[in-house]
Amino acid sequence: MINVVFFAQLREQLKSDGLSLDIPTPCTVQDVQQSILTSRPEWQDFLSNPALMCAVNQDMVQLTAPVLEGNEVAFFPPVTGG
Amino acid sequence: MSVSDQHDLVSVQTHDFDVAFEYAQLRADNAQDGAIVFFSGLVRDFNQGQDVTGLFLEHYPAMTQKALTGIVKKAKARWPINRVRLIHRVGQLHLSDQIVFVGVSSSHREAAFDACHFVMDYLKKQAPFWKKETTHKGDNWVQTLEKDQKALDKWQKDD
Numbered sequence: 172m173i174n175v176v177f178f179a180q181l182r183e184q185l186k187s188d189g190l191s192l193d194i195p196t197p198c199t200v201q202d203v204q205q206s207i208l209t210s211r212p213e214w215q216d217f218l219s220n221p222a223l224m225c226a227v228n229q230d231m232v233q234l235t236a237p238v239l240e241g242n243e244v245a246f247f248p249p250v251t252g253g
Numbered sequence: 254m255s256v257s258d259q260h261d262l263v264s265v266q267t268h269d270f271d272v273a274f275e276y277a278q279l280r281a282d283n284a285q286d287g288a289i290v291f292f293s294g295l296v297r298d299f300n301q302g303q304d305v306t307g308l309f310l311e312h313y314p315a316m317t318q319k320a321l322t323g324i325v326k327k328a329k330a331r332w333p334i335n336r337v338r339l340i341h342r343v344g345q346l347h348l349s350d351q352i353v354f355v356g357v358s359s360s361h362r363e364a365a366f367d368a369c370h371f372v373m374d375y376l377k378k379q380a381p382f383w384k385k386e387t388t389h390k391g392d393n394w395v396q397t398l399e400k401d402q403k404a405l406d407k408w409q410k411d412d
Contacts, residue, residue: 179311179383180394222397229316231379245313245381249397252310252341252382253294253353253373 173238175203178247184217196242200225201234203244222249260336263325265317267344270354275338279358286335290365291356292373296346300395303388310343310352313381317341320380328357328372332364339372341382374404 173196176189194206208215226245227236238244260278264270272293279289296308325337336358346352355372359365384395 176313178313178381179385226313226316226381229313229319231320243315245316247313247381248383248394250378250381251384251395251397252312252380253377 174243176245180248181217181246185214196238196240198238200236200238200244203238224249262338263318263321264340266342269351270340275354275356278338279336279356285360286358287360288362288365289358290369292369293351294353296348296350296352298348300386305386305388307387308346309385311383312343316381324372324375328368332368334359334364334368371408374408377401378405
């Protein structure tokens with residue numbers, strides 16, 4: 172299982188702050204994204220937004236980054252702190 | 254959390270901070286440093302064409318401290334700086350409230366200026382914070398600005 176979390180505007184658009192996903196690992200962040208969209212096609216417009224950022228185990232990564240069993244994968248809009 | 258020195262600080266907090274106290278921590282028992290540069294960011298009353306009445310700062314709690322500590326480490330690896338104090342507030346903020354503090358001490362002013370600027374530019378693009386503004390027309394998420402990416406690119410070109 173991997174833990175998926177959403178933040179900020181994306182969390183509001185999906186009306187979800189995250190989910191647990193049973194997916195064969197190792198895989199990539201993109202595989203995680205596709206697997207979620209297979210079960211939740213209505214999230215397509217939001218979760219496949221190319222501007223989204225992602226993190227694996229709290230490090231920002233690209234969509235091609237590896238995901239291992241037990242990892243936390245986060246999707247969120249571009250950050251706006253400071 | 255300490256980055257390396259007992260006077261270093263990386264803090265994500267809901268409560269306010271005291272610039273005088275932070276400055277004193279950068280100065281205390283520190284005869285080696287001839288320069289302190291600090292920046293404080295505040296909630297202003299306009300943004301992206303709208304009148305702003307307040308701000309809510311969301312973050313990714315498990316990641317925020319790690320991301321900020323990583324940015325401070327990058328700055329320390331790049332410039333001969335000594336102490337760094339970095340504070341970012343989260344939660345509900347009001348007009349004129351303090352949002353962020355970055356303070357850097359160094360033997361020389363150039364390193365302190367550059368490192369302070371670098372930490373702010375990196376923080377704006379790589380730390381997981383999101384601002385939601387309250388306006389008279391309703392709430393809206395602040396959108397990222399191209400100028401922030403350009404500010405970051407400037408440092409990366411120098412690498």
